[in-house]
Amino acid sequence: MGHVEAFEDGWIQHPHPGGLGPYPAPVTCTPFGPLPTLIWEGPVFDGVTRLVIVYLGRFSEMRRYYFDREFTPMQVGDTSDNQRAGDVVAKPETYELMREAAERIAEGFDYLGVDFYSEGGEVWFSETSPYEGGGGTRFRPASFDEELGSYWTLPPL
Known part of the structure; x- marks a missing residue:
C-alpha cells in the first residue's frame, strides 16, 4: 500500500461524532510532513x-x-x-x-x-x-x- 492509500485508509476510519458513519479526522499533517x-x-x-x-x-x-x-x-x-x-x-x-x-x-x-x-x-x-x-x-x-x-x-x- 502506498503512502496516500495508507493515509486515506486511516483518515476515513474515524467515527462521525453525530453517528453518521465514517468521518475524516482533523488533518494536521500529510504523508509527506506537517x-x-x-x-x-x-x-x-x-x-x-x-x-x-x-x-x-x-x-x-x-x-x-x-x-x-x-x-x-x-x-x-x-x-x-x-x-x-x-x-x-x-x-x-x-x-x-x-x-x-x-x-x-x-x-x-x-x-x-x-x-x-x-x-x-x-x-x-x-x-x-x-x-x-x-x-x-x-x-x-x-x-x-x-x-x-x-x-x-x-x-x-
Missing part, C-alpha cells in the same frame, strides 16, 4: 479572483485576513475571527501563481472557492468549494456580504 502554515483561499466570481482570504495558524489558533485582488488589506472580518495585532501577513511569493491557478480551475463556474497551501515557495492544491464557509459566514461589516453578492452573476434558471 501542513504548511499559510492557507490561501480565493473566491472566484465568473473567472475573476475578487478577494483573497489568508489563514494563519490551525484550529483554535486560526486567524483570517482579507485582501483584495491586488493583496491590499481589507477592513473586513467575520464573526469567527480572532485576528492579532502582531500578525504580519506578507504577500506570498507564490501569490500570482495561486491567483492564476484559482482562476483557471474556476473557469466556467459562476462562483468557486479555490484553496491552496503555500510554504517555502511551494504551492499545494487543497480543495474547491461552491459555498464560502458553508454559505453561513457572517461578515463584519454586514454590508460586505452585499458587496460580494454584487460580484456574482447567477446563471439563468
Whole structure:
C-alpha cells in the first residue's frame, strides 16, 4: 500500500461524532510532513479572483485576513475571527501563481472557492468549494456580504 492509500485508509476510519458513519479526522499533517502554515483561499466570481482570504495558524489558533485582488488589506472580518495585532501577513511569493491557478480551475463556474497551501515557495492544491464557509459566514461589516453578492452573476434558471 502506498503512502496516500495508507493515509486515506486511516483518515476515513474515524467515527462521525453525530453517528453518521465514517468521518475524516482533523488533518494536521500529510504523508509527506506537517501542513504548511499559510492557507490561501480565493473566491472566484465568473473567472475573476475578487478577494483573497489568508489563514494563519490551525484550529483554535486560526486567524483570517482579507485582501483584495491586488493583496491590499481589507477592513473586513467575520464573526469567527480572532485576528492579532502582531500578525504580519506578507504577500506570498507564490501569490500570482495561486491567483492564476484559482482562476483557471474556476473557469466556467459562476462562483468557486479555490484553496491552496503555500510554504517555502511551494504551492499545494487543497480543495474547491461552491459555498464560502458553508454559505453561513457572517461578515463584519454586514454590508460586505452585499458587496460580494454584487460580484456574482447567477446563471439563468
